[in-house]
Structure formats: structure tokens, C-alpha cells
Amino acid sequence: MPQYKAPLRDINFVLKNVLNCNEHFASLAGREQVGEDLVDAIIAEGAKFAENVLSPLNQVGDQEGCVWSEEGVKTPTGFKEAYEQFAEGGWPSMTADPKFGGQGLPNSLGLVVSEMTSSACWSWGMYTGLSQSAARLLENYAAEDLQQTYLPKMTDGTWGGTMCLTEPHCGSDLGILRTKAESAADGSYKVTGTKIFISGGEHDMMENIIHLVLARIEGAPEGTKGISLFLVPKFLPDADGNVGERNGVSCGSIEHKMGIKASATCVMNFDGATGFLVGEENRGLNAMFHMMNSARLGTALQGLSAGEASFQGALAYATERLQMRSLTGPKNPDGPADPLIVHPDVRRMLLTQKALAEGSRAFIYWVSQLIDVSYFSGDEQARKDAENLSELLTPIAKAFVTETGLESANYGMQVFGGHGYISEWGMEQIVRDLRISTLYEGTTGIQALDLLGRKVMGSGGKQLMVFTKIIHDFCKANEGKEEMAPFISKLAELNKEWGDVTMKIGEKAMENPDEVGAASVDYLMYSGYISLAYMWARMVAVALEGDRDDEFLKAKLQTANFYFQRLLPRTESHKLSMLNGAESLMAMPAEAFAF
């Protein structure tokens, strides 16, 4: 099982050198005081917790899984104790609103800690990540009295939370959901229905679980415009705000899954459970979607986290395992064979993992800063612009980083040869855990439709042009710098092509809306490779300004070169494929797919 080691040098490089986090924090209302010392302390302590407390739980969590009984769900050995340590350390309150006891730190800093906990133990990170998302939603949408009752305990981590969206007959298509809410005399509601795939719906790590449930108030309009959001606690608080009477919500069973076995995926039965409306009637999806950007970026982060963990495991093995001689003659003449890392194709796999992890880290951290700005900038225009751009980039980050993360994790197994298939090594667990990330929080197909249909086409191309303008300006600013030239010329060429390709698809889509769906996933992957090329070019610009003898910076430039030479050409196939259009997808009648 690979022992996780937080990539502190790269995290610091991205945060401080590429994204100037000090300047960024200083621009955020109420976050100006986040100094470098605090940042360093948080990262260092987060790394210790992830490496020493969580990493050892990862394999045990997979082996034991969660156990359901009538009394509840038992998490694997050590999960509860690790959580107690996490709560005592004050981590759940990090990015929470100071009004309810939070530390009010920027989300982009919280994200760094989440990266490390996810790399060390994905399943464990699910309980805390979703609890924090639920708290953020309540901070933004719940009425004052609900906030006062629930947020202090969610902030200090005594209570957790969930998001209850999916039902047996609907996942992506929430418009047809059936869970009902009947209004009661005291202003509360009675919530009845079945929700599935509820992560952390029931477990033994926290004292109470606050479910945020989408349901339909009797008489509400059909479709997505008749969906409201309710807070349904597992235990109703008593008069003192402590855990009181058990509410009418229970976990019917947990799913047997490919991976993330230590994360309880619950079927939740709401049986006239007492719920409280959050936000306005029939505007529940609005509140949920607002939070979804963060949740989707959180999923992108999981893709990166697992890709990083897999890279670390594969690199260690490739350095130690002796197998075959180098094609250019022995590199370890005194040993029986050379280490795997001498072989070009092993290097191709490792560098693919490295280039994807580092590029994705820079990309996600940047998008997270944009989300910070959209919430906390003092400048209204800056808030709006950042919101717009982050909405464009989030589906790219979510789908691209999880899809390429899966590729990376598969390479991590592949470097091990047959040993990669053996559970003991832990490499196959990473693939199984990661596999959920292209499915939940909106599949890759849903992200792609969101990007191309809703954001790009929906804005008449304008939302894209905000980004291509940024890239264009970056290329202009770096024109004439000799060492930047190979990167800038390729990036500028692709940036222009991106606009052209978008126009072509837009024209076709005016005649046939299926053209959007037919192009969408290729378009998203194409966009992802260009987005990462932009991040890599930014990293090159920073690295070139640093110490030329610094081995880390040299490796940065070499990895960038690898990315541009060996991964970026993938845009070409995605482009050709999507420009070939919808006809070959739509021609076959459904009955003719099989005989």
C-alpha cells in the first residue's frame, strides 16, 4: 500500500508562485489577514494529519467497508477516532462563517487540505467534505433561526450533513423526482420518499446528521420548477439545541460498490420526517445548483488527489523494481536488471501521471480562487466576472480531471505489471475508488452538455470568449520571450482554433440540436487539454523566472515540455472526431443496435 506523502513543494509553488495567494487573499473581504505564516502552518499540519492519521486507514477501510444493521452503519476501524482528532484540531470550522464559530478562511485554502485528505483516504474525506458543503449551503440559504440552531454544531464538527437528491428512478433528471413534503401546522413539513446514493446518509462518526433533501411540496408545479429544499435532521434538537428525539428518517440499506467502500452509500427512507424549508418554495434546485459548483470542483479535486496518490505509488515501484535492461545498455550493471524507470514507456506513463496531476492542481486551485473572488471580492464586477468564468471552467475541471485521473490511476497499475492487479499493493483500489468520480455529481456527459450547451452555446459563445481572451492576453504578454516561444505559439494556435471549432459546432447546432450532444464530450476533453496547456504555460513562465539550478524548476520545465509534446496532441483527434458531427451517431434505429 503506498504511503502518501503530501507534495508540499508543488502545492507551495502553485499556491504562492503561480497563483500569488497572498495577493489573492488580501483581495477578499474578511479574508485580508490570512498571512503566509498561517498558510504555511495549515498546509504543514494538514499534511501531517493526512500522512500519519489518514493514509494508514485507506486500505483497512477498503477491506472492512461499512457495515449496516438496524441500529445504524458502522464505519471501518479507526475512522471515528480519526474524525475526533480532525474535529479537535478545528479543521471542520476552517472555511466556515465566523458568525457561527468558523475561522472564515478562504475556500481555496480549505481545498489544499481537502486535496491531501482525499489523496490519503478518499472514503474518509467524503464524510467531512459533504458535511462542509451542507454547512456552506445553510450559511447561504437558510433562515436565521435554522442557522442558529444547526450551524454552530456543524461548524465545530459535532454534527455532519448530506445532500439528498437522487431517487431510484431519477439521477441526472431531477425534474421527475417524487419525494413529497406536506406542510404541518407549526410551519414545518412532513417529508416522505426514498432517496438513494446518499453518501454518509448514516454512520457512527458524528452525533447527528443534517440531511438537505430535495422534495416537492403538495401542489407544486411539475418539473424542475416545483422542487424545494428541506433540512431534515436525523435527531431533532431539543430545547437546548442538543440531540433530542429521533426523526422519521432511516437508512434502509447500504450499497455494495466497486470502490469507496468505506464511504457509506445509503438508501434513505423519509417517512413523514420533520423537515424545515431552506430558502424559497420551489427554488430548491437553485440553492442546490449554486453549491454544485463547489461540489463539482471538489470532485475534480478527488480526481487529482487519487491521480497523485497513484503517481506516488507507481514512481516508488518504478525506482525499486528491477526488470529488463535499458534499450541503450545497462544502467545498473551490478544488479540483475535495471530499474523500471529507465524504460521509455514506463517514463511515458509516469510523466503522464505527473503532468496531469501538476497541471490539474494548478487548474483546480485557480478555479477555486475564482470562486473565492465570486463570493468575497469587494468589487462587484470582479465578483460577477469570476462567477461567470468559474461557471465555465467548473464542468471542464470536473469531467476532464476525473477522466484523466482515471487514466492516470490505470497507468499507476500498469507500471506495476501483474502486481498492479493484486489488492495488497493498493494500486487497484485507487482505480476502483476513482471510478466513481466520472459518475457522481453529474456524469461526464452531463458536464459536457453543461459546458457546451448551457455555458458556451447558451451565452452565444461569450462565456468562452472571456477565457480565450485571458489566454490571448497571456500569449501576447509573453510574446518574444525565446524560451517561452514553443509553448506560447502552440497555445495561441489552439486558443484560436478553439474559437473556430466552437463557431462551426454552433452553426451546425442551429440546424440540429443533436449536434451539441454529439460533440459535447470530445469538446469538453479538447477544452480540458487546452485549459491545462494554459496552466502549464503559466507555470513555465514562473519557472523561467526562478533559479535556473533549482532541480524542482528544471523538472517543471521538463514536465511542461512532455505535456506539450506528448499529451497536447490529443486535441487533434478530439477536434476531428467532433467536427465529423452527429450523423453517424443518430442514423441507426434503436432496434438495430443488437441482433
Add this chain to the structure above:
Amino acid sequence: MPQYKAPLRDINFVLKNVLNCNEHFASLAGREQVGEDLVDAIIAEGAKFAENVLSPLNQVGDQEGCVWSEEGVKTPTGFKEAYEQFAEGGWPSMTADPKFGGQGLPNSLGLVVSEMTSSACWSWGMYTGLSQSAARLLENYAAEDLQQTYLPKMTDGTWGGTMCLTEPHCGSDLGILRTKAESAADGSYKVTGTKIFISGGEHDMMENIIHLVLARIEGAPEGTKGISLFLVPKFLPDADGNVGERNGVSCGSIEHKMGIKASATCVMNFDGATGFLVGEENRGLNAMFHMMNSARLGTALQGLSAGEASFQGALAYATERLQMRSLTGPKNPDGPADPLIVHPDVRRMLLTQKALAEGSRAFIYWVSQLIDVSYFSGDEQARKDAENLSELLTPIAKAFVTETGLESANYGMQVFGGHGYISEWGMEQIVRDLRISTLYEGTTGIQALDLLGRKVMGSGGKQLMVFTKIIHDFCKANEGKEEMAPFISKLAELNKEWGDVTMKIGEKAMENPDEVGAASVDYLMYSGYISLAYMWARMVAVALEGDRDDEFLKAKLQTANFYFQRLLPRTESHKLSMLNGAESLMAMPAEAFAF
């Protein structure tokens, strides 16, 4: 769990219409009498067995797995009974030598049955597949007395067999293996050492297990030239040829793996076990490699089999599951939503699965016919040519079909959305089972080096030219046929490009051998897409000669069109990536990969 249904229409189309199996069988010495009735009966009965007996065992096999104890390994419920039925039906003897009770049927016909059994239950198929490989090896390499003692019982399926190559410290690099053989006074050997990853090394399905073991005779030269092959039975036969004394070989443990859990992957301890030399001293790898072509094609077949099974599951779900409306307006206006299959991106995934499965089927069946010819043609030149070509195509088939099979199985999960991650549906098992196929029987990287280094460069390009000439001739023969034109023009263009790209890499490789390794996997995938394009063009030619109203043939043409429009453009990225060469892979010192 998807219920497997043998794709009989397509199997028959490929076998009879595309590959003219009747003519082919008639050209094989001793196989001339294989008539169409026999072929039909075998396929029909094989399909029934796969659908009715094996398919129901697949999920149970995954859930129960194999259980090790001091007494041996217990296979999952129903495995033994299914095997008894298989043996009673005479299936193990199908392609075996009539001299030992075999039916002497062509391997390319046996392959069809293997496809069906693998699709229905991969793990179960491993026991029979490896036993038959071991028997074929003994037919070709063992001395007459060994054959007489072991082959009759291996032919009727009473006894099974294994291949014991890998050791803890060596997998791909067999040159450094350590298992020892000391010669005994009676001409036998005492074999001592530990082998790992031995599929079916111990189990309860057959009366005796005949291990074929690579070991080093004392005093043999170092490296690959000092390796010999030994037959080491679990039970030594008594004077009557029945199971006698237990030999000094035992199963120390079985591996916990990502998938194929019902296939026992054993650590085998040889402790002075009695073994008998097969073939010549120090020529063991030669015998093993000779059989490896078939074993590798068998692995390619597994990739196809699992891809087909995943396609069937995904198609059924996409037809039934209602979710969201079509982008072009409701297609199921009376229902709450449209079936998934109306959505272009779902169709893209399904058609990718379909095009890969059908293209791979045609490709593998064709290569299998070449192997038939290489063994049994009466014409020596034909035998030699077929051997040459099959040696070129086998690594392509093995690596390309397993890699794309994995993509296909991941799409199969993806079509299910979150449900794809839930074990109950069976879609994630297919991914886990399939994942072994890019690792065992030589990883994708090993296949790629075999293709580009050994076959293409090793023959100075000649072995490739045999194939590009065939494609060239096919294109010439179909010139001027209007409906073929879009396929032929693209295929001819790529065929020429293939040669050019090979030349360029060859030139670079003369200066730096690492260029071969650096290009190898991209080169293999590039070659695979062109190979499948050739098979698809052949299928188009046949389909165009058929009944124009036949829905199956129409779908064939539509799938071919999809393949050329949406999958074949992938050659472009592989080409650009590999032509960018080794420099970006080799520049970074091993120590600089991590900080």
C-alpha cells in the same frame, strides 16, 4: 447482472461471409471435412452452454471467489458442475489432436466457443483455456511417452494444466528466473522454486493438474538461453496411468485481486517435485513462446468477450431507462422521460462499444485463421507467410483489443450513470475482470516493444510490408466502387502514412534505441486503429453485396461509418505524439520525478 446472449448473427457473418470459413477449413490438412452443419451445431450448442450454464455463474463467482485451505482451493458454487457438463459434452477435446482422442477441429472454430464462454464467465473460462493451451504445447513439444501418459486425460478433460513462468522477482524479465531443476538418476528432474500468478495452479474442478514449469537445469547458461521446460504433475500417474502419488508441488496461497476472483491465482511451491523435460534442454522459452501467440490471441479474445458483454448490458439499460428529454423534442411523449438511447452521447458510447466489439471480432477471427494456416496448410509457403503475418498481428490484437476493451467496459458502466458503480448490476465486475488483460500474457508495453522493436524494426520493416501490401491490394481491388470510396480513400491514406511513420521512427531509432520504446505504445494503438479500419472496410465490402433491406447489414454499414468518422481520427493524435519522440521522456533524471 446482464444475461449474456451470444451474438450469433454477427459471429456467423464474420465467420462465413467475411472470412469464408468453409473455404478456409477445406485448405487445412486433416480439417477438410469440417462442414457447415458441424460448424452450425458447434456454435449453437456452445451458445446454449454459455448462456444457460455459465452466464448464471458469473456474479456468484465474483461474490464467492476461491477459497484456499491446506487441503486445496475450492472454486465457487457451480463451477465444478459446469465443468463436468463441459467435459461430458466433449468440449475439451474439440481442437485436440485425434491421436490422443481429440476431434481435430480448427483452432479458429474453437476460438468462437471460447469467445462465448469468456463473455458469459471470464473466470470459469480461464481453467479450460489454460488447460487446452498446456495440452497444445505438449502435443507440439513433448516426447512420445510423455504424450501417451498425459494427453489422453488432458484431451478428455479429466486432467487440466497450467503455465508456470512468473517468479516473485521476475515477470516480463524471464531471463533472471531462479527455479532450479536437478537431474535424477531415472532421467527425471527434481524441480525446486516458487512461482507466482499461476492461474488454476490449484482447484477442485479436475482430477489432476499438469504444470508446465520454466526452470534452470544446474549448470545451464545464465539468461534466457539457460531455461528449460518441465512437466510437473500434481499427482504422479501410477502404473495404469491413473492418479497416483502426490508430487512435491503445493499451493501456498491465492492472491486477493481486483477481479477474476473466481479464477484461482496461485503461489506454487515446488519442493523437489518430480518433473520431466519437455523438448530440448535450455530451449524452454522457445516452446513457451511458440504457444504464446495463441495465448496472446486468447487474451485479445477476452478483451473482446468482455467488451461484448458490457455492450449488451449497457444497450439493455439504455433502451429501458427513462431519463431526460431528447435535445430534438420528446421521443417518448407518454412517458415521464425518454429512453437514454435517444441521447447522442449515450449513442456515442454504445456505438464505440459496438464498433470495437465487431471490429475486434473480425480481426481476431482472421488472425486465428492465419494461425490455423501456419499450422495446417498443405502449402509450405502459405504456412510460412501466415506465421509471419500472425506474428506481426498478434501483439496488435493482444494490446489493442484489451486496451480498447477496457475503454468499452468503462463506457458500459458510464451508460448506467451512478448505477454502473453498484455491484448488483454487474457492469463494474466486467471492468474489474477485464483490467487484468492489459497486464497478463505480456503487458501492453511488452506487446508494443514486441511489435515495433522485434517484428517491425527487427525485420527491417518487411514484416509490416506484408500487411500494408494486403491492405494496398484490397484498396486497389475496391477502387472505383462508389459506396466504398469514403472507406477506401481513408484506409489507403492511412496505410501509406503507416509506412511513412514507420520509416521516420526507424531513422530516429538508428541514432537512439530509446526512440523505439518512446514510440512503441502510440505506434501499437495507431496500428490497431488501422487494422480495425481494414477489417471494417472488408465488412463493408461484404455488406454492400448483400440484401440492401437487411437491417443487420444496414447497421453494419452504419457502424462502419461511425468507426471511420468518430474513432479512426484517433490515429492522428497517436501519430503526432509518437513523432514528437523520446527527448521529452528521457530528459528528466529519475531523482527529479518527485520532491
